[in-house]
Amino acid sequence: SAVAGTLTDGESIRKLAADVDVLTVEIEHIDTTSLATIEAEGRVAVHPSPRTLATIQDKYLQKMHMSSVPGVVLGDYADAPDAAAVAAAGEKWGYPLMLKARTLAYDGRGNAVVKSAADVTTAFASLSNNGNVALYVERWCEFTAELAVMVVRARDGTTLSYPVVRTEQRDSQCHTVVVPSGIPPQMVQAAQDVAKAAVGSLWGAGIFGVELFAMANGSVLLNEIAPRPHNSGHYTMDACVTEQHEMHLRAVAGL
Structure with missing residues (x-):
């Protein structure tokens, strides 16, 4: 089904929802109020949950939420x-x-x-x-490396992660993804633990791009989360049996 409209056009979103069984998003900057109404009606499964999208699309609210999650450490x-x-x-x-x-x-x-x-x-x-x-x-965060982890969350809340990668930025955009990341094994585990704890605290299914900072003392800080396929996960299209877009669709469809 196809409907022409914008991500903030609630009427177009409701028209699309009338023709589908599962509704998901390409980016979080969307009318979450309309999505919440659709979810509440109960006919269409909306993933990730509009509650998750509303929490993540406002980065300050995202920080406030994550600051209360056990196992997640943020910068000031x-x-x-x-x-x-x-x-x-x-x-x-x-x-x-x-x-x-x-x-x-x-x-x-x-x-x-x-x-x-x-x-x-x-x-x-x-x-x-x-x-x-x-x-x-x-x-200001004096990190030693920027890391990222793609985490998939199933409808039942189970989380699994792809490998930790090291990202290199150019003009504030992800330019290169290095995998294996080359960081110490204990930091790899710490990054996966933080990423899975953060995604596990959210609602609904899908794949999430989790950005992290590796610190000189060996700790890992959460930077931010994207509730969707992410540029740091595009390597999965060539390097993994199941790439991130397919994994997202499997998760939201309950496969």
Whole structure:
């Protein structure tokens, strides 16, 4: 079935839902209110759950949720409703800081590095569109490597993971994926444990791209989660028996 519309067009989403048994998403930036209504009606299975999509699409809410999950460790973060909040974070943690839009931020979009106290006002005004875009701020993370794990969650909540990979960024976008990752075995296990705990705390089925930071002390911090096939998992199309897109469809369909 095909319906022409946008991801925020609730009417088009409901038209599509009328012709299918299972509804899933290509990206999380979608009208979750309409999806929640469809899910509540009970005729169509919606995966991942609209509750998961709503939690993840707002990165500040995602951080708040994950901060309460046992086994998941995050870097420091804070809401940034105004420039004063950013300045307060700088006084507490020092500079640089990472300023991020709460929604519609990915592949480097919606991010700004605040290098010093002198940059706070300009950075906040620019990224927030003079207060019209909600922001939050993160303490600068001195990681040794960026890691990623594709985790699949079944309808019954069971989670399985693909291998841990090391990602190399160019212009804030994933450019190269290295697998095997070359990191110590204990860090591989820690990354898988964090990723599976994070995905296990969510709702509904599907595949999730989990981004992580490897720290010098051997710990692994959660960066963020994408509730869908992810660019760090495209290697599975050539390297794995079951690639990430097929695995996503199997999970949401209950196969």
